[in-house]
Amino acid sequence: MTTKTSFLAALTAMAAFVTGISGAHAEKWRYAFEESLTEVQGVYATKFKEEIEANSDHEVLLFPYGTLGESADIMEQAQAGILQFVDQSPGFTGSLIPEAQVFFVPYLLPTDQEHLSRFYKNSKAINEDFKDLYANQGLELLNMFPEGEVAMTTKDPVTGCEDLNEVKFRVMTNPLLVESYKAFGAIPTPLPWGEVYGGLQLNIIQGQENPTFFLYSTKIYEVTDHITYAGHNNFTTAVMANKEFFDGLSPADQKVVNDAAAAAYDYIVSYQQGLAEQELDKIKKAKPEMTVTVLSEEQRSCFKDAAKDVEAKFIEMTGDSGKAILDQLKADLKATM
Template sequence: MTYKTISAASIAALLIGASGAMAETWRYAFEEALDEVQGKFAQKFKEEVEANSDHEIQLFPFGTLGESADIMEQAQSGILQFVDQSPGFTGALIPEAQVFFVPYLLPAEQSQLVEFFRTSKAIHELFPPLYADQGLELLTMFPEGEVMMTTQEAVNSPEDLNEVKFRVMTNPLLVDSYEAFGATPTPLPTGEIYGALQTGIIQGQENPAFYIESMKMYEVTDHITRIGHSNYTTAVMANKEFFDGLSDEDKKVIQDATAAAFDYIIEYQEGLTEESLAKIQEAKPEITITTLTEEEREPFKATAESVEQKFLEIGGSQAQAILEQMKADLAAAAGGGETSSTAENEDEAAAAETPAEGEAVEGEAGN
């Protein structure tokens, strides 16, 4: 456990929460502020739990209990009952979760993206056992918004990132991705990004627009570039021992609260990216906000295959199965196929769709 980053006030808050009716007070930490996406999700989750049970949820926004590594350790040890953390910070813990950093894997079209997160067998069936191995109950994953670059110099091609020290999360595959883009990836904790940009330790970073706006990263960079390569993903988890020890009634309260918060946060994000970019433009009129054309994106997209192969090398024992299932899930979300990618189901589907000898084929399946 890393305690050195936890303030005395934070420890006191935990002790206050632990006093009294221990079973009725659940602690939930996340990586953003209360008025940011993870904070909004957490508040809705708290509202639903408290409206439908006698339990209380204590919320701990970013920084109150340390950095991302600290809150994960606290969740695994049972100090926290709930934690919200991006797979970007759990890549070493659950290497298969790095799949979300294969560039251009997730769709840019919002309705397809939401459908994928709602229905994905990879998320709802394959990932939970991997999280369980780390003492965590995976409750849900949800998207937080299109990831875009902020840099000191304009970026129109990978050549423009040559030798640019670019901050990334402490995630091996994200490092590989930005190396493929031509940059010099520099892993740093979230709390160090602004200062590192200000002092020139790094010259770029990536995040969704709402986070760039709320953390005022536009103050220390001059260009925002949308290359369409990723959508920030996060995962809400419970300490598994805690969750497994709950009554069926309490488990249902948590599951229902999670579902309600998911629906809420998807609706909350409608228009959020453009609203955040407008606020940035108003605060700093001279900043450039550029959306690359499809032609300009092609050199970035060309790196995806090599990063995907790297994922298969470092993504853990289930990397192949996870990647195949995600691709099947994404095709289904786009209206192009079923969500199962197992050989058995493919064989069954082929048998069902193959006409008997002499039978006429009336039309093609799919859209």
């Protein structure tokens, strides 16, 4: 038995002890996510916890980023049943569920937050088709929600694709995101988040992308000099339960979980209104010399041209299943305009 296997076995035993044996008794449920308690995923998780605890005898234990390892670690723990709930971006599940990479097709998602909130809540692709794909990996998809328009932060200004030429750009370990930044002209460099600040500081990488609130909360602006909005994506995250755990719940407890997820969704969408602008103002105050550029339609044209190649690559990677998901998402976006 390897050290990692022993560690997982020990955590499984501990989780069984903490959670309890019988669903008839109050249980402690473990929930890990990829951000801090004060960031968007943490705010969602806190609301989810409040709803569960207000409407049942169960308790939800929250584990912010880093407390149980990196993103790959918490997904492994969720699939093993060590965690009952996990929040993870499709950016990190792309190799596990290839179709989830669709959220990284550039310019697929709109930047309008109200449209996005309707889309994620009502999309057939998300609420039906993806549920089956996640279930095949031992996960019950509770919902997905947007975290804000993605911005690029770099050492040098970006006004078009030519400015990304030969730039080592950090991406999540997601095959399609790698293809996106190749198409944009950069050198995509997959790195776990824990290595990004130091990588920028040491010039191992020269750029990265994230929603605006995350740029401020992680102080990534300290080690980059330019923020660029190309309108190419909106950060998506997914909240899941271990499927065996979820299926073993009583109908009443399943309703408590689903209701908590729905309430947390409505709360986080409302919470994010104006958040990007507020956090951008904080960045400007903390670092007045930081430049902020919103690309014009003309400046975005090369990125949009590259997006066509990335979409074709997505279909090549995922076949008929991926194309069906992509087509359904496009129909859902049109229906929720």
